[in-house]
Amino acid sequence: MGKKLALTLKIWRQESNKAKGKFETYKLKDIDTDASFVEMLDVLNEELALAGKQPVAFETDCREGICGCCGAMVNGHAHGPQRETTLCQLHMRLFENNDTIIVEPFRAKAMPLIKDLIIDRSSLTRIIAKGGYVSVRTGSAPDANSILIRKENAEAAMDAAQCIGCGACAAACPNAAAMLYTAAKVSQLALLPQGHPEREKRVSEMLTQMDKEGFGNCSNSYECEIVCPKGISVTNIARLNKEYLRALLN
Amino acid sequence: MIINGNVPEGEIQDKWTKHKFNSKLVNPANKRKYTVIVVGTGLAGSSAAASLGEMGYNVKSFTFHDSPRRAHSVAAQGGINAAKNYPNDGDSVYRLFYDTVKGGDFRSREANVYRLAEISNLIIDQCVAQGVPFAREYGGLLDNRSFGGAQVSRTFFARGQTGQQLLLGAYGALMKEVEKGSVTMYTRRDMVDLVVVDGHAKGIIVRNLLTGELESHSADAVILATGGYGNTFYLSTNAQNSNVSAAWQAYKKGAYFSNPCYTQIHPTCIPVxxxxxxxxxxMSESLRNDGRVWVPKTKRDKRKASDIPEEERDYYLENKYPRFGNLVPRDIASRNAKEQCDQGKGVGETGFAVYLDFRDAIARQGKDTIKEKYGNLFDMYQRITGENPYETPMMIYPAIHYAMGGLWVDYNLMSNLPGLFVLGEANFSDHGANRLGASALMQGLGDGYFVIPYTIGNYLDSEKPGKVTINHEAFRQATENINTRINKLLSIKGTRTVDSFHKELGHIMWEKCGMSRNETSLKEALQRVGELKSEFWENVLIPGSGKELNQSLERAGRVADFFEFAQLLLMDANQRKESCGGHFREESQTPEGEAKRNDAEFSFVSAWQYQNGETPIMHKEELSFTEVKLAERSYK
Incomplete structure (x- = not known):
């Protein structure tokens, strides 16, 4: 068993996109330091329900940092203060007894709020729909080992491919840009020969969709890299720009 | 009643080829007239929806997530098997087939398993072409690793995120079809009922999770790819929202539920x-490639791991199973961990943990190599436990992981309800009583990419497209029933939260029907689950209304189904008075304490039929083994 913490939580409550939101303050006692942040929210929600109040709506699913469902600003940091960590993998041992913790939803114009900490990230999916894949019909693929790939390229592609689509990059960006998100997918497929036949179309259409959704553009603040739970590097944005330039010139 | 799996005639190697040839083809011009509903967007659902869309069918895809990419397939870590034999270590389609039948403790359908092994190689080809960044060797070729239950290296992997990468590949394929217009995507929808018309599955009712509205969707066929039921046990490796409800509603509409007692306990999880x-x-099973499992030889030894000298450590798997060592299949590794802990040799604060130690592997291969192989897993372990596994051994304990049981399907993956197909973990077919590591991804993608596209035509060919619309009385009736149920749940306004009921249910199930089971414990559990279920329907507290986003209400519906399903699971565990795979009946063990099958009486698939709340009827599909000779499963 870990130690026990007393905490003050200030959580953003908002009934719907149209309703007015505000911070509510809650006191919690005896939070185990071995609990995860979302388990701490579970404890709060049990207490709220038993007191006849509305639990805090928040998204969470795999609780092992891979599905990308969870996410909130914790004391101003997307997914909290620990690097390369989703909210569900953030553990309470990082906090001190009697801390005050401020919890807000991810905010970006293109990811509007639904309720409390839940936001609408369908814009991210629509960007993928514009070309975040290789068009390969089922059953039409050649033998897997007929495509040779340098180990370094496979590793770099994997580094980019790890994106979980949580939206933290856009939430942390001063321009609410989804550049790191878009760059991760463009990069992965630009680094692999399988992605080359469609590379120009892919980068152009994904970027067009990104703009259309209302995401901003990159001005090199690099906040995205700092908050990315998978540690995806901003060098992927450079690769995205290179791909875009290449597409323009072709 | 004895039911028939409709396995084609002929030699096992020829069955699938012949079946494909004999299967009905739907004319390309007619395909778009047929609507197919696919529920679930994990590996099986996404790959099926994408492939059927490409073929020209009009597909509707449903997920309760905000995006298909979040389905729990995303969390699979270790890898995906295929019989490529790239390492040249003696693998073949036949060997993968053999290992899977044996690993499943001779309780799977041979013909399905052979087909799975046969299509395994196509899956790897498909995924590589999609740009899945599998691990590579320096020469640019694909890398492989070994996994539990096999003596060859046939597992393809993308670091510890293989499921994620495969799902993103399938998700890309799906979004390509969404963009093209052949697939319509419905997100944040929970399937709450299956609509059956004249005995055929013709649609579903879904609840829009944002508005609470009930929506009707009709189709010519319905595919469920809705995952497993591990969360019946509350604590499991499943995602929080994984549930049995879609399968359970299908069961209540007449689909048979098979082998619910087959639950897989994964040996390497972070302890409670x-x-x-x-x-x-x-923690991925691949860790057992390099980690050594041990406990102190002395009971209740409270020293730190590093203070326990080599000669006082018991590497019990290596000692007991010298041929497979730490790589014995999951059920055997799990049971042995429990046995050690029950003897008082468990470690950690609770005594319910064993060590998984990388000291020797780090000394032999260097920290960098270990980091390259397992870095992300080690980081995850450290984030959760606060301990550094490069310096102190990991502590692990078994946990509920995978459901081998599921809805009954025939060789076409169609249930006994015509028009209802079931893919992936949601069906029962390929893993018998125990699934081998890295085989779930193979089956999910195999079903979706390479089986259903061929077999669905056999049903659709005989059906007139668009026969049933949502104006049919059956949709109105189903909607009314669901509304009644939701209103009932909301009107209880009791004093206990949904979670508190779920936790208690899980506790009963784990204690009485977990890693080992006996008649007394099962009967006791049946009674206690029944009592708890009654209390749930009298005393559950659900804040809010049904006409809004209400996460407590979503959970309440799922937990209500878990209660009913748990009773069926217990009944099935009770009738199967033998030990096999993940189902260990204490009454049926060898003198050495190994699981003892009873082939004479239990070489069958149970298939339960709902009886409107009365005791369900159990049908049997007899299993015959013509290729793999029935034998005691030995890994010694």
Whole structure:
């Protein structure tokens, strides 16, 4: 068993996109330091329900940092203060007894709020729909080992491919840009020969969709890299720009 | 009643080829007239929806997530098997087939398993072409690793995130079809009922999770790819929202439920540590390639691991199973961990943990090599437990992981309800009583990419497209029933939260029907689950209304189904008075304490038929083994 913490939580409550939101303050006692942040929210929600109040709506699913469902600003940091960590993998041992913790939803114009900490990230999916894949019909693929790939390229592609689509990059960006998100997918497929036949179309259409959704553009603040739970590097944005330039010139 | 799996005639190697040839083809011009509903967007659902869309069918895809990419397939870590034999270590389609039948403790359908092994190679080809960044060797070729239950290296992997990468590949394929217009995507929808018309599955009712509205969707066929039921046990490696409800509603509409007692307990999970705990995180089985499992030889030894000298450590798997050592299949590794802990040799604060030690591997291969192989897993372990596995051994304990049981399907993956197909973990077919590591991804993608596209035509060919619309009385009736149920749940306004009921249900199930089971414990569990279910329907507290986003109400519906399903699971565990795979009946063991099958009486698939709340009827599909000779499964 870990130690026990007393905490003050200030959580953003908002009934719907149209309703007015505000911070509510809650006191919690005896939070185990071995609990995860979302388990701490579970404890709060049990207490709220038993007191006849509305639990805090928040998204969470795999609780092992891979599905990308969870996410909130914790004391101003997307997914909290620990690097390369989703909210569900953030553990309470990082906090001190009697801390005050401020919890807000991810905010970006293109990811509007639904309720409390839940936001609408369908814009991210629509960007993928514009070309975040290789068009390969089922059953039409050649033998897997007929495509040779340098180990370094496979590793770099994997580094980019790890994106979980949580939206933290856009939430942390001063321009609410989804550049790191878009760059991760463009990069992965630009680094692999399988992605080359469609590379120009892919980068152009994904970027067009990104703009259309209302995401901003990159001005090199690099906040995205700092908050990315998978540690995806901003060098992927450079690769995205290179791909875009290449597409323009072709 | 004896039911028939419709396995084609002929030699096992020829069955699938012949079946494909004999299967009905739907004319390309007619395909777009047929609507197919696919529920679930994990590996099986996404790959099926994408492939059927490409073929020209009009597909509707449903997920309760905001995006298909979040389905729990995303969390699979270790890898995906295929019989490529790239390492030249003696693998073949036949060997993968053999290992899977044996690993499943001779309780799977041979013909399905052979087909799975046969299409395994196509899956790897498909995924590589999609740009899945599998691990590579320096020469640019694909890398492989070994996994439990096999003596060859046939597992393809993308670091510890293989499921994620495969799902993103399938998700890309799906979004390509969404963009093209052949697939319509419905997100944040929970399937709450299956609509059956004249005995055929013709649609579903879904609840829009944002508005609470019930929506009707009709189709010419319905595919369920809705995953497993591990969360019946509350604490499991499953995602929080994984549930049995879609399969359970299909069961209540007449689909048979097979082998619910086959639950897989994964040996390498982070142990339980507190009452607030919501999840048992899995540490990939691939860790057993290099980690050595041990406990202190002395009972209740409270020394730190580093203070226990070599000669006082018991590497019990290596000692007991010298041929497979730490790589014995999951059920055997799990049971042995429990046995050690029950003897008082468990480690950690609770005594319910064993060590998984990388000291020797780090000394032999260097920290960098170990980091390259397992870095992200080690980081995850450290984030959760606060301990550094490069310096102190990991502590692990078994946890509920995978459901081998599921809805009954025939060789076409169609249930006994015509028009209802079931893919992936949601069906029962390929893993018998125990699934081998890295085989779930193979089956999910195999079903979706390479089986259903061929077999669905056999049903659709005989059906006139668009026969049933949502104006049919059956949709109105189903909607009314669901509304009644939701209103009932909301009107109880009791004093206990949904979660508190779920936790208690899980506790009963784990204690009485977990890693080992006996008649007394099962009967006791049946009674206690029945009592708890009654209390749930009298005393559950659900804040809010049904006409809004209400997460408590979503959970309440799922937990209500878990209660009913748990009773069926217990009944099935009770009738199967033998031990096999993940189902260990204490009454049926060898003198050495190994699982003892009873082939004479139990070489069958149970298939339960709903009887409107009365005791369900159990049908049997007899299993015959013509290729793999029935034998005691030995890994010694």
């Amino acid at each position: 540590h507190g009452s607030y705990q919501s999840k048992l995180t899995l």
